[in-house]
Amino acid sequence: MDDDWKRLRVSGLCKQFARGSVILSNIDLTVDRGAFMCILGPSGSGKSTLVDLIAGFEQPTGGTIAFDDSPVRGPGPDRVVIFQDIGNALFPWLTVQENAEFGLRNFVRNRRERRTRALEALELVGLDKDTHKFPSELSGGMKQRVQIARGLVMDPHVLIMDEPFAALDAITRRRMQYELKDLWQRTHKTVIFVTHDISEALILATDVTVLSSGPGARILDTFRPGLPDERDPADPAFIAAYRRVEALIGHVQDAGDAGRGEAR
Numbered sequence: 458m459d460d461d462w463k464r465l466r467v468s469g470l471c472k473q474f475a476r477g478s479v480i481l482s483n484i485d486l487t488v489d490r491g492a493f494m495c496i497l498g499p500s501g502s503g504k505s506t507l508v509d510l511i512a513g514f515e516q517p518t519g520g521t522i523a524f525d526d527s528p529v530r531g532p533g534p535d536r537v538v539i540f541q542d543i544g545n546a547l548f549p550w551l552t553v554q555e556n557a558e559f560g561l562r563n564f565v566r567n568r569r570e571r572r573t574r575a576l577e578a579l580e581l582v583g584l585d586k587d588t589h590k591f592p593s594e595l596s597g598g599m600k601q602r603v604q605i606a607r608g609l610v611m612d613p614h615v616l617i618m619d620e621p622f623a624a625l626d627a628i629t630r631r632r633m634q635y636e637l638k639d640l641w642q643r644t645h646k647t648v649i650f651v652t653h654d655i656s657e658a659l660i661l662a663t664d665v666t667v668l669s670s671g672p673g674a675r676i677l678d679t680f681r682p683g684l685p686d687e688r689d690p691a692d693p694a695f696i697a698a699y700r701r702v703e704a705l706i707g708h709v710q711d712a713g714d715a716g717r718g719e720a721r
């Protein structure tokens with residue numbers, strides 16, 4: 458895989474599950490290296506399907522996904538996914554350190570190197586003092602930090618996050634948003650972040666893509682909010698961007714009941 462890639466390009470992507478209706482129709486999306494792309498859309502619009510296609514977990518019925526001109530077909534360590542599911546995402550019988558190392562076992566033979574890399578990733582998410590704990594000893598936010606470290610340890614081109622904070626309480630969720638933003642600024646990772654919470658998207662994104670409701674979801678708009686680094690939901694520019702998205706997709710579920718009732 459080319460380390461000098463400049464953009465991830467999704468072109469004419471279509472998805473129809475066997476004998477089901479068309480879920481995504483003709484999706485074009487360009488994610489520049491280093492961008493924080495938020496994909497917004499109502500529940501059931503096909504956000505998870507879209508990122509599962511990008512991750513290589515699902516195969517498209519049409520269209521292509523490529524880093525510059527190199528198509529990606531299956532899953533690979535260049536694209537890691539962080540899920541919403543904090544309950545089941547970690548191995549309960551492994552420590553924080555072991556969970557963080559897990560993905561490296563097929564790629565890095567040297568045990569010491571695996572340990573060092575996992576510790577670096579845990580430092581990035583502020584868990585280097587908790588390496589010997591087990592998942593049952595962690596709060597929801599900490600579990601999600603371990604999941605992020607487990608993704609970062611692979612040094613992926615793209616970190617794909619599918620409603621990663623939806624199952625967290627509102628305060629933890631807000632803290633995690635700011636932590637993630639800080640992490641993104643420190644690591645310069647490219648992030649594709651799915652949410653149905655407009656505020657969350659506008660706090661985080663350099664780029665926003667809005668999907669229509671399904672079936673046959675399409676892209677309603679892609680734009681750069683152009684907000685300052687320090688985002689303030691009371692800032693008129695923030696409110697204007699919020700209204701712009703709201704006008705496109707109408708009323709969207711509040712953060713409070715996210716996660717429940719919405720299967721991935």
Ligand SMILES: Nc1ncnc2c1ncn2[C@@H]1O[C@H](COP(=O)(O)OP(=O)(O)O)[C@@H](O)[C@H]1O
Pocket residue numbers: 474477480498499500501502503504505506507671719720721
């Ligand atoms: N494996 C599958 N087989 C058939 N239909 C699916 C499958 N996965 C998702 N769907 C359907 O695709 C649509 C979009 O789902 P999803 O991508 O999970 O939406 P979102 O993440 O935006 O809530 C839903 O109608 C869902 O029922």
Ligand SMILES: [Mg+2]
Pocket residue numbers: 504505506619620720721
């Ligand atoms: Mg989903």
